[in-house]
Amino acid sequence: xxxxxxxxxxxxxxxxxxxxxxxxxxxxxxxxxxxxxxxxxxxxxxxxxxxxxxxxxxxxxxxxxxxxxxxxxxxxxxxxxxxxxxxxxxxxxxxxxxxxxxxxxxxxxxxxxxxxxxxxxxxxxxxxxxxxxxxxxxxxxxxxxxxxxxxxxxxxxxxxxxxxxxxxxxxxxxxxxxxxxxxxxxxxxxxxxxxxxxxxxxxxxxxxxxxxxxxxxxxxxxxxxxxxxxxxxxxxxxxxxxxxxxxxxxxxxxxxxxxxxxxxxxxxxxxxxxxxxxxxxxxxxxxxxxxxxxxxxxxxxxxxxxxxxxxxxxxxxxxxxxxxxxxxxxxxxxxxxxxxxxxxxxxxxxxxxxxxxxxxxxxxxxxxxxxxxxxxxxxxxxxxxxxxxxxxxxxxxxxxxxxxxxxxxxxxxxxxxxxxxxxxxxxxxxxxxxxxxxxxxxxxxxxxxxxxxxxxxxxxxxxxxxxxxxxxxxxxxxxxxxxxxxxxxxxxxxxxxxxxxxxxxxxxxxxxxxxxxxxxxxxxxxxxxxxxxxxxxxxxxxxxxxxxxxxxxxxxxxxxxxxxxxxxxxxxxxxxxxxxxxxxxxxxxxxxxxxxxxxxxxx
Amino acid sequence: xxxxxxxxxxxxxxxxxxxxxxxxxxxxxxxxxxxxxxxxxxxxxxxxxxxxxxxxxxxxxxxxxxxxxxxxxxxxxxxxxxxxxxxxxxxxxxxxxxxxxxxxxxxxxxxxxxxxxxxxxxxxxxxxxxxxxxxxxxxxxxxxxxxxxxxxxxxxxxxxxxxxxxxxxxxxxxxxxxxxxxxxxxxxxxxxxxxxxxxxxxxxxxxxxxxxxxxxxxxxxxxxxxxxxxxxxx
Numbered sequence: 001x002x003x004x005x006x007x008x009x010x011x012x013x014x015x016x017x018x019x020x021x022x023x024x025x026x027x028x029x030x031x032x033x034x035x036x037x038x039x040x041x042x043x044x045x046x047x048x049x050x051x052x053x054x055x056x057x058x059x060x061x062x063x064x065x066x067x068x069x070x071x072x073x074x075x076x077x078x079x080x081x082x083x084x085x086x087x088x089x090x091x092x093x094x095x096x097x098x099x100x101x102x103x104x105x106x107x108x109x110x111x112x113x114x115x116x117x118x119x120x121x122x123x124x125x126x127x128x129x130x131x132x133x134x135x136x137x138x139x140x141x142x143x144x145x146x147x148x149x150x151x152x153x154x155x156x157x158x159x160x161x162x163x164x165x166x167x168x169x170x171x172x173x174x175x176x177x178x179x180x181x182x183x184x185x186x187x188x189x190x191x192x193x194x195x196x197x198x199x200x201x202x203x204x205x206x207x208x209x210x211x212x213x214x215x216x217x218x219x220x221x222x223x224x225x226x227x228x229x230x231x232x233x234x235x236x237x238x239x240x241x242x243x244x245x246x247x248x249x250x251x252x253x254x255x256x257x258x259x260x261x262x263x264x265x266x267x268x269x270x271x272x273x274x275x276x277x278x279x280x281x282x283x284x285x286x287x288x289x290x291x292x293x294x295x296x297x298x299x300x301x302x303x304x305x306x307x308x309x310x311x312x313x314x315x316x317x318x319x320x321x322x323x324x325x326x327x328x329x330x331x332x333x334x335x336x337x338x339x340x341x342x343x344x345x346x347x348x349x350x351x352x353x354x355x356x357x358x359x360x361x362x363x364x365x366x367x368x369x370x371x372x373x374x375x376x377x378x379x380x381x382x383x384x385x386x387x388x389x390x391x392x393x394x395x396x397x398x399x400x401x402x403x404x405x406x407x408x409x410x411x412x413x414x415x416x417x418x419x420x421x422x423x424x425x426x427x428x429x430x431x432x433x434x435x436x437x438x439x440x441x442x443x444x445x446x447x448x449x450x451x452x453x454x455x456x457x458x459x460x461x462x463x464x465x466x467x468x469x470x471x472x473x474x475x476x477x478x479x480x481x482x483x484x485x486x487x488x489x490x491x492x493x494x495x496x497x498x499x500x501x502x503x504x505x506x507x508x509x510x511x512x513x514x515x516x517x518x519x520x521x522x523x524x525x526x527x528x529x530x531x532x533x534x535x536x537x538x539x540x541x542x543x544x545x546x547x548x549x550x551x552x553x554x555x556x557x558x559x560x561x562x563x564x565x566x567x568x569x570x571x572x573x574x575x576x577x578x579x580x581x582x583x584x585x586x587x588x589x590x591x592x593x594x595x596x597x598x599x600x601x602x603x
Numbered sequence: 604x605x606x607x608x609x610x611x612x613x614x615x616x617x618x619x620x621x622x623x624x625x626x627x628x629x630x631x632x633x634x635x636x637x638x639x640x641x642x643x644x645x646x647x648x649x650x651x652x653x654x655x656x657x658x659x660x661x662x663x664x665x666x667x668x669x670x671x672x673x674x675x676x677x678x679x680x681x682x683x684x685x686x687x688x689x690x691x692x693x694x695x696x697x698x699x700x701x702x703x704x705x706x707x708x709x710x711x712x713x714x715x716x717x718x719x720x721x722x723x724x725x726x727x728x729x730x731x732x733x734x735x736x737x738x739x740x741x742x743x744x745x746x747x748x749x750x751x752x753x754x755x756x757x758x759x760x761x762x763x764x765x766x767x768x769x770x771x772x773x774x775x776x777x778x779x780x781x782x783x784x785x786x787x788x789x790x791x792x793x794x795x796x797x798x799x800x801x802x803x804x805x806x807x808x809x810x811x812x813x814x815x816x817x818x819x820x821x822x823x824x825x826x827x828x829x830x831x832x833x834x835x836x837x
Binding site: 039505 | 651654666668685688726727766769770771773775777784
């Protein structure tokens with residue numbers, strides 16, 4: 001057994017050229033073969049790629065989908081985002097756990113099935129959902145959960161769970177997924193017809209610097225949420241000293257409640273790859289990488305087939321569309337369950353075979369990114385926009401949207417609404433219009449841009465979706481008036497605590513202290529000073545954290561505090577001197593009472 | 604070599620092009636408190652104690668290079684409070700018992716706490732359950748005192764050329780790990796720079812505790828950073 005492990009692990013490493021920068025792929029392949037990356041396997045990998053075991057361990061323990069301990073042949077990851085929670089996560093989890101006879105996080109005694117949970121898997125429009133290995137199952141109910149377990153026990157083949165396939169390319173033989181696109185509104189940039197090669201052909205009639213000028217004139221800003229001007233980023237990379245350059249597509253949308261890139265990756269794959277090739281031409285790069293989040297692994301075979309097809313048709317590879325000397329190839333790098341990898345420098349670390357820890361800046365990626373080379377990292381939607389801009393022109397694109405935020409935005413709307421799904425809308429649309437479009441009723445709170453952006457109450461529903469007002473990477477979560485805002489904030493604090501890389505102190509420790517303060521208030525033990533502490537801690541974490549995760553994580557708390565007003569009365573009160581309000585004496589002595597077998601007299 | 608000129612709290616400071624604000628300040632006799640930054644090691648940017656405001660934005664001065672004309676603020680009420688918060692957080696995150704720690708008087712975390720006038724942490728202690736690795740004949744590793752500054756990681760890689768340490772896990776579960784099951788599996792030696800790089804009592808040589816009497820230890824009389832400030836007064 002041990003020799004077999006050494007041999008097969010060695011072969012896997014060899015397949016990736018014994019290259020330590022491909023450690024992600026190596027670790028994932030080993031896990032797929034053996035169900036985990038055991039200490040012995042880590043030793044073998046370290047030997048083969050000339051690294052150290054602790055470096056391999058550092059990688060394996062960082063990612064949610066990799067495991068040092070053996071896991072079942074089938075791993076069920078039930079999505080535990082707040083949207084799934086609202087749609088019945090708990091009863092589904094309970095039903096599946098009972099049917100399997102194991103609790104959350106455990107594997108059945110025969111080693112067949114592991115039941116665990118995952119943060120948002122990008123299916124909030126069809127929640128509750130789960131990943132069964134890489135197969136997505138949606139719209140779960142307790143009964144369906146039980147049936148799923150019974151079926152799996154019989155065949156242990158997740159693919160057989162798919163009896164109904166979704167619409168569009170979800171029906172493609174290489175996808176065969178029950179995921180539905182739920183495209184509710186088709187706009188002109190992403191969901192109009194796109195003739196393959198048309199944007200690229202136009203780009204190749206221009207000089208690279210004129211392509212960059214076109215993007216600058218369109219005033220296209222990054223669609224991932226930060227809104228950095230794409231043309232400026234390209235220009236920096238094109239002008240940076242260095243030979244090799246890289247174009248990376250950030251397909252790691254992990255913001256809870258967002259799923260629009262899932263739909264673009266399924267339906268606009270060609271347009272995306274075309275945007276990457278145009279970017280490669282503009283900045284002088286011959287290599288593109290799509291960093292695909294592990295949750296979307298089910299799209300990998302399809303994605304690779306589209307890359308193959310475009311190679312055949314001359315849209316990728318050597319001398320693209322007959323342009324001598326212009327070469328551009330694309331590979332897909334799989335992620336393995338880490339929200340932080342959506343941050344561009346963490347994403348680069350991950351592509352380099354490292355834990356997804358953000359890098360110190362400066363230098364910025366366009367100066368020194370992947371493997372130290374100038375690198376542009378653009379979101380899926382941004383690159384899709386690029387193809388359309390080259391085809392239709394910068395002026396056409398800039399004529400849509402609001403004055404300072406041009407074009408359209410693809411939104412994923414979910415939560416307490418009748419029509420969750422994907423909407424391509426012009427920038428400048430108001431939050432209230434989104435509520436109406438998605439047929440939400442009795443809306444109390446919205447998370448615009450997901451938990452990393454802002455929580456707004458009804459007084460701001462007139463606000464507009466654009467970078468100057470309500471900025472969003474695409475996630476729109478709707479909550480009705482019955483939902484407790486502080487509980488939403490606490491839920492997402494748990495999420496950020498789980499997903500923090502742990503590198504810097506303010507984020508690693510500060511978030512835990514903040515969560516304790518929020519929890520105390522939710523439990524009804526809050527004092528007025530707790531609200532002040534929550535505010536102070538939030539501001540401290542936002543200002544002092546190293547990367548965007550910590551700088552955004554307290555936003556739901558600040559948002560909840562701002563619209564807290566009417567709630568605060570029941571939760572917060574001046575306390576009389578004495579014991580700490582959050583200290584429950586009777587709870588604290590239970591253990592002792594059990595041991596001595598009688599009730600305590602002090603309680 | 605080209606130089607740039609900028610100001611720290613109004614004082615004019617000259618720096619070599621590409622030099623970090625922290626190093627330029629140090630050369631000018633201005634002490635910016637720090638923990639994960641250490642001479643001869645590449646900056647880590649993790650503890651955030653050395654944060655300053657650069658043209659209004661908070662940046663870690665150990666990684667931020669000095670730019671021509673930059674206005675750097677360091678000793679402001681806000682930054683003093685934020686640095687103090689970090690020291691407090693590092694205390695409550697681990698299990699630090701200064702009164703019987705062999706590192707007392709040599710410990711940079713403790714010395715910073717003294718400098719900031721901290722007598723007790725303002726946050727509730729988290730009391731994590733952590734291990735002690737006593738397997739090595741010459742050195743022990745007490746995770747209770749580890750502040751995840753990564754100085755041993757970098758010193759082992761870059762100065763000792765060994766790679767004994769690395770971080771594993773993420774978020775609040777992040778911890779220091781050794782290259783093997785335990786410290787005795789590694790090629791660490793007591794004389795390694797990785798051991799002396801530890802600012803706290805996490806990596807300690809065995810059998811040499813309490814060698815210097817209380818009162819004569821480095822930080823008993825002189826606060827941390829005084830050596831740098833003295834240079835500025837000369």
